[in-house]
Amino acid sequence: MSMDETDLRLDGNAVAGMMAELFGFEMTVEWGGCAGCGAVNQLGALLVYAHGMGVVACCPDCGRNLFRIARGQGRWWLDLRGLAWLQLDEQARMSR
């Protein structure tokens, strides 16, 4: 069986550390809304493709690109255009 995009697909759990570093919260338990289909999911359930220094997270219901995160040269780049909203629970704040 050859390897294709399916094999490489991960989920929000796989980038929990990166998201926590960026946002300061345990993001897999946080809820977000898809700007396309309106589906509401915890970020742990999102479909994730991680390539090199970047991450693309997609809606598990419609496949739409919800957000992209890249980092390098001491900077983060965030494209959140597919996310209608994001809810952060104070209980999920991480310590340093």
Place this chain on the structure above:
Amino acid sequence: MGRLSWRLAEVAEVKPETDRVVTLALDVPDWDGHLPGQHLDVRLTAEDGYQAERSYSIASAPGASHVELAIERLDDGEVSPYLAGELRKGDQLELRGPIGGYFVWEPDQGGPLLLVAGGSGVAPLMAMVRQRAAAGSDVPARLLYSARTLEDVIFRGELERLDAADDSLTITYALTRAQPAGWPGYGRRIDAAMLEEVSWPPGERPLAYVCGPTRLVEAVAGDLVALGHDPSRVRTERFGPTGVP
């Protein structure tokens, strides 16, 4: 809820589990516990400064004396051949965590609990099984575990002891490549018919956790939903192409 800063842990023990898998038992200074299902990020730094990070699920229960990771050696891997082949007792390892909250089960979440593992995807589910036993929980639990052969079953001795000692825990193996002579169990990949036999009916609303290679996880989650299980009670963790059984 977890800790973000990188810190140094020390390898307390390296335990062979199968031909390709070792358990790394770690002493982590100031470890303040974890939840079953959480993982660690491990970071290796080469002499030229190149860094590689990988996530590994914690297989030990929160109260265990060490934090344990089950590492599968991938022949073309960048990190696992070092972790599973070269690390020795007393070596140091840089890590951060615990991390994760979505793929977590604690006994007070109840059940019945359906755990489905492919290969090394058993690691976070093992933390749940161990914590369930340690807490004396009687939440009914079933583990369906797909491995290539019986020799590839990680934690086999402990799983069989736990199974024998606990009427409310059932462990079922699906051996996909080879089966011992007279093997009474499943000798094929996990499919919908197997899930229907092993799981509770959807009406009993089992809480399902599925972990392993992406293809297996997506097939199992899809089958569970097609069988009528509530998608919101099916949690998944994809390991990518790792260790396809």
